[in-house]
Amino acid sequence: MFKTIVIKEIRDITKSKKFLMSFPAAALLIILSFYVGGRWFQLNQHRYEAALAGNLRQMEGITDWIMVKHHIFLPPQPLAALVNGVDNDIGRNIEMFGQGELESGDSRFSDDPVFAMFRFLDIEFIFSVVLALFAIMFGYNAVNGEKETGTLRLVFANAVPKEQFILGKMTGVLLTVIIPLLLPILAGCLILMLMRIPMTADDWIRLSLIVTAGILYFSVFLLLSIFLSAVTRSSSTSFLFALLVWIFATLIIPRVAVLLAGRAANVPAVDEIAAQKFSFRSQLWAEDVQKMNRFTPPRTGNPREMMDAFQRFMGDLSRKRNEKIMAYAKRLNEERRNLQNLQETTAFSISRISPASNFSLAAMHLAGTSIELKQHFLDEAMSYQQSYAKFLSAKTGGLLPGSGMVFRLIEEDDEEPETINPHELPVFEYKPATLSALLDYAFFDLAMLVLFNLIFFAGGYAAFLRYDVR
Amino acid sequence: MKNSEQSLSHPEKFKVDTSVMLEALDLSKRYEDGVLALDRLNLQVRSGQIFAMLGANGAGKTTTINLFLNYIDPTGGEARVNGITTHKNPLQAKSNLSYVSENVTLYPNFTALQNMDFFARIAGKNGLSYADYAEILNRVGLQTEAHHKKLKDFSKGMRQKCGIAIAIIKDAPAVLLDEPTAGLDPQAGREFIDLLSRLREEGKAVLMSTHDIFRAREIADEIGIMSAGRLVLQAGKDELAGEDLEKLYMEYMSGSKQN
Structure with a gap:
């Protein structure tokens, strides 16, 4: 009986006009999202390589490492092109200093604001917006539609157990709609391979987990629609309810969550923090200027000795000032970060009542483009800063540009100073977050999607057992 | 011709007659809104017999069929198919329908x-x-x-x-037909009547609800008139031979004739 009902559902859906019209459209969008993602990655890879070359080129001809303006860049990640997340919003460029605070700048959206307006056609968008509607379309009249046409009455004139009918129906609908969606996804993977996108084994695992999250999200809306079709009399009512849930889940709840979180934790603006730092720095500088005015060099008569003493004095001042600035900045940053964490936790906790948020968060975490990306890039940059500082210190005899002024005595002689070799710079090797770390982040949202599936499955099942089939 | 208002609980009524395929025993249905849709209906349809239920909309014909199909549970009495009580063993009963x-x-x-x-x-x-x-x-x-x-x-x-x-x-040994000739053109109606005859020849027990007095008279072995949830008249084909069924029906519907 179960098998008969499953086969009937598969036949019924695949022969319907809505399937024949909407499936090719959905398949095309999925394939397009993979292709666009692949092209976007290639373009970004090209930009990244150009930026690296440009960074080295601008150092050509420089004769002193002190004068170097070195930049590091966030390398494009293949999965970030498929699930954009915050990848295009965060700064991809950090000017490196031997000491002091680092800040990222030049996000893609700041370079190309048109993309910020319309965003990208990535997999996350396709699933959360397009395929959720696709799911609603195939589930909203699963039960009440059959009642409206009268087939339910005829079916239950036979010895058909209600349990088997609803289980067969749910299985049939899920199989018929989900399996064909896997085909364009597989085609998309093939496109990535043909485009020679450098996907690692970890990337493939993460992509398959993103697809799994997408399928779970899709089945949430499918089961929700079936549930609604089993608790409402007419299919137009269930369609309306399903659409309302979709609007709330996708558009309203995440935004309301952010608004409420903003009220729960008042995070000071970055400009405010920067002003405080600047004020503190100015205050320290004013104090140091007074100390400089009081400085008297040793009266040896040797300008080099005098300069070295001044240099030591200035280096000492700079180091102490920098330590104070760093400590102060660290405290301000930590305070802001703590408030920001509270705000994010509040926003995520509220928004997680929406399966759309669960899917978006899980997909972004797995793709490595979640809100943690900015901090991860900064952490990686700070880690690089240590090796850069070591390198620079060795090249400049202990001088580290980054905070305050550096004075050097330039002696004029006949020898032409040698230019630096930028290729000697330590290479910044960005390490994306590990798979296990990303899985830890995504686990809760994946579990929530499973939970939503179970709730709507149980709801639909229980509702149908009490359903009036007349 | 007999009046169908029967006493409620004669024990012998509940004995299973093997040739009786469809049986309503004091079958009643009161909906949640208080409407009494069916009031102590008693009827039997035997193998090879066609029973036509006539009646206006809301007379209880479809409720009777819904009770035999166990789409709804009775609030009194029983509907039986081949001796199986539908609300107790719905799947078994439906396999005979x-x-x-x-x-x-x-x-x-x-x-x-x-x-x-x-x-x-x-x-x-x-x-x-x-x-x-x-x-x-x-x-x-x-x-x-x-x-x-x-x-x-x-x-x-x-x-x-x-x-x-x-x-x-x-x-299945029993067949339920709910207004089967409604909306059919004369040719299709004729073919349908022929099909019903064949079902009877095959020994099926047929219970049919209809508004179509003329086709009912033509094909049915037994005719029942329902009004306000009650079977107000039940008569065999022979008993109705000399009667003007349309007139009789109108009299029961208008209330000028009561059981």
Whole structure:
């Protein structure tokens, strides 16, 4: 009986006009999202390589490492092109200093604001917006539609157990709609391979987990629609309810969550923090200027000795000032970060009542483009800063540009100073977050999607057992 | 001619008569809104017999069929199919029933043969081939070229034939027909009456609700008139031979004649 009902559902859906019209459209969008993602990655890879070359080129001809303006860049990640997340919003460029605070700048959206307006056609968008509607379309009249046409009455004139009918129906609908969606996804993977996108084994695992999250999200809306079709009399009512849930889940709840979180934790603006730092720095500088005015060099008569003493004095001042600035900045940053964490936790906790948020968060975490990306890039940059500082210190005899002024005595002689070799710079090797770390982040949202599936499955099942089939 | 108002609980009434396929015993249904849709109905339909229930809308005909199909539970009495109480053993009772609704609405995206296949399988007839289905569709008068057409392209008469074919393929001993001739053209109506005769010849017990007095008189062995949830008149074909059934029906409907 179960098998008969499953086969009937598969036949019924695949022969319907809505399937024949909407499936090719959905398949095309999925394939397009993979292709666009692949092209976007290639373009970004090209930009990244150009930026690296440009960074080295601008150092050509420089004769002193002190004068170097070195930049590091966030390398494009293949999965970030498929699930954009915050990848295009965060700064991809950090000017490196031997000491002091680092800040990222030049996000893609700041370079190309048109993309910020319309965003990208990535997999996350396709699933959360397009395929959720696709799911609603195939589930909203699963039960009440059959009642409206009268087939339910005829079916239950036979010895058909209600349990088997609803289980067969749910299985049939899920199989018929989900399996064909896997085909364009597989085609998309093939496109990535043909485009020679450098996907690692970890990337493939993460992509398959993103697809799994997408399928779970899709089945949430499918089961929700079936549930609604089993608790409402007419299919137009269930369609309306399903659409309302979709609007709330996708558009309203995440935004309301952010608004409420903003009220729960008042995070000071970055400009405010920067002003405080600047004020503190100015205050320290004013104090140091007074100390400089009081400085008297040793009266040896040797300008080099005098300069070295001044240099030591200035280096000492700079180091102490920098330590104070760093400590102060660290405290301000930590305070802001703590408030920001509270705000994010509040926003995520509220928004997680929406399966759309669960899917978006899980997909972004797995793709490595979640809100943690900015901090991860900064952490990686700070880690690089240590090796850069070591390198620079060795090249400049202990001088580290980054905070305050550096004075050097330039002696004029006949020898032409040698230019630096930028290729000697330590290479910044960005390490994306590990798979296990990303899985830890995504686990809760994946579990929530499973939970939503179970709730709507149980709801639909229980509702149908009490359903009036007349 | 007999009045159907019966006493409520004679123990002998509950003995199973093997030739009685459909039986209502003090069958009552009061809906949640308080409406008494069926009031202590007693009727029997034997194998090889056609029982026509006449009555206006709301008389209780469809409620009776819904109770036999266990779409709803009775608030009193019992509906039995082949001796099985429907609300106690619904699945077992339904395996002895075929049903044709007023508006046969099968799966519109399936062909006639695919619909036959699905309904045969859920009726427990798994070993049948498409040739078997085609034979039955031919038998009910559905032309061969229509067998592979989707149901959404069928006329009401063609759908009705499909519905009968589905009822035939189940081969259940009892058949319930809810307004089966409503909306059929005279030719289709005629063919339908012929099909019913064949069902009777095959020994099926047929309970049919209808507004169509003339067809009821033509085909039914037993006729019941229902009004306000009660069977106000039950008579055999012979008993009604000299009667003007239309006049009788109108009298009961207008209330000028009461049981």
